[in-house]
Amino acid sequence: MKNQHFDGIDILRCIACCMVLVVHSCECYYISNFYADGFEGLDMEAWRSEATWATIIGTACRTSVPLFVMISGFLLLPMKAGMGMKEFYMKRASRVLVPYIVWTLVYSVYTACKWNEGFDGFGDYVNSFAENAAYLFVNFNPRIGHMWYVYMIIGIYLFIPVISPWVERASKREMQVFLGLWIVSMCAPLIRLKWPEIWGECSWNPNYTLYYFSGFLGYLLAGAYARKFLYDAEKGFAMPGWLLTIVGYAGACGGVMWMIHNYIPTAENYESYFPFYELTWNFDTITVGMMTLGIFLLLFRLKPKSLPAIVKDYSRLSYGVYLCHIMFLTWFYENVFVGLSWPAPCKILSIGILTIITAYALIKVLSYLPKSKWIVG
DSSP states (O other), rough: OOOOOOOOHHHHHHHHHHHHHHHHHHHHTTHHHHHTTTTTTTOHHHHHHHHHHHHHHHHHHHHHHHHHHHHHHHHHSSSTTTTHHHHHHHHHIIIIIIIHHHHHHHHHHHHHHHHTTOSSSSSHHHHHHHHHHHHTTTTOOOOGGGHHHHHHHHHHHHHHHHHHHHHHHHOOOOOOOOHHHHHHHHHHHHHHHHTTTTTTTTBOOOOOTTTGGGGGGHHHHHHHIIIIIITTSSOOHHHHHHHHHHHHHHHHHHHHHHHHHEEEEEEETTHHHHHHGGGGGTTTSHHHHHHHHHHHHHHOOOSSSOOHHHHHHHTTTTHHHHHHHHHHHHIIIIIIIIIOOHHHHHHHHHHHHHHHHHHHHHHHHHTTTTTTTTHHO
C-alpha cells in the first residue's frame, strides 16, 4: 500500500514548488524595492500599486510550504512496517540534509562573490566562504532566506518516528481531536491583536495552552489524516475544498490589503512593520490554513488518465529546484526587470515563470550526473 503512486500528490508537489518561486517573485515588489531604493527615494504610491499586485498574486501562492508539509504527512505517516528510527533518519538525510549541505557550500561561494564590497583580496573571499559555510550549524545564511525551510522540515522529520505509532493506531475521532485543537491554535495570531498574551502566555512563559498543538506539526498530521481516512472515501470534497480556499484567500488577501493601504512603512518601523503586515499570510494563521486544506482537498485524489511526464519529473526534482532557484530569481529581477516599465503583475509572473524554467533545467542536467541524489535530492 505504501508503494502506491499518487498522481494527485505529484500534481500538488509540482504546484507547491511553482508557488514558492512565484511568492519569492512577489517579494521583489513589496520588500526588495525598499532595499534597492531606500525609504527616502521610494515612490510610496508606486509601491502601494506594486504591493497590491504582489498581494493579489502572492496570496494565491502562500499555501506552498504548508502543502509540502501535508504531502510529507500523507506519504510518510505512518512509517513503513518494520522501519526503525535509524533507517528513517538515514533515508531522509540522504534526501534532504546532504543536498542542503552541498547547496550551502555553493551559496557560500555565491554570496562571497556577490556581496564583496570592501574585500581587499583572495583571503577575504576565503574568509567569507568559510564563515558562510560554517554558519549552517547555527542557522541559514540570511542572504539566502529560503533555506529556512530545510531547518523546519528536518525538525518535522525528526519527529515523525515519535508520532508514527500513534498515527498508525489512532482512530478517526482521535485524530480529529488533535486537528481541531490545531485549528483553534491557528486563530491565536488573530486573537492576539486584541489580547497580546493569551492562555497562559506572559513574560516568563511563551508556551501558551495550545503551543504543543500549533505550527507545522498540524499540517503533517492533516496530511496523514487525509491518507488514512479520506483518500478512499466514496464522497468527493469539491464543495468544502472550494469553500475553504475561497474564504481563506479572501481573509488572507484582505488582511494584507488593509495593511498596505492604511500603514506606511518607514525606516523607523520597518523591522516591525512586515511581520505585522504579513499576519494573515503567516503559515500558522487560520486564513492560510483554510486555503491549504482547501487546495489539498481539491487535488490530492486526482487520477488523470495520463499525467504529463514533465509534471512527474518536476515533482521528483522539486527539492533541488527549491534549493537552487534563488540565484536565478534574483538575477532576473536585478538584471532584467528592475528597469522595465511593465505592469507589476507582468513582471512578477515573468520572473516566476523564467525561474521555474531555468531552475528546473539546471537540476534536470545535474540529475544525470553520477551520485546526483546528493545534489538534487
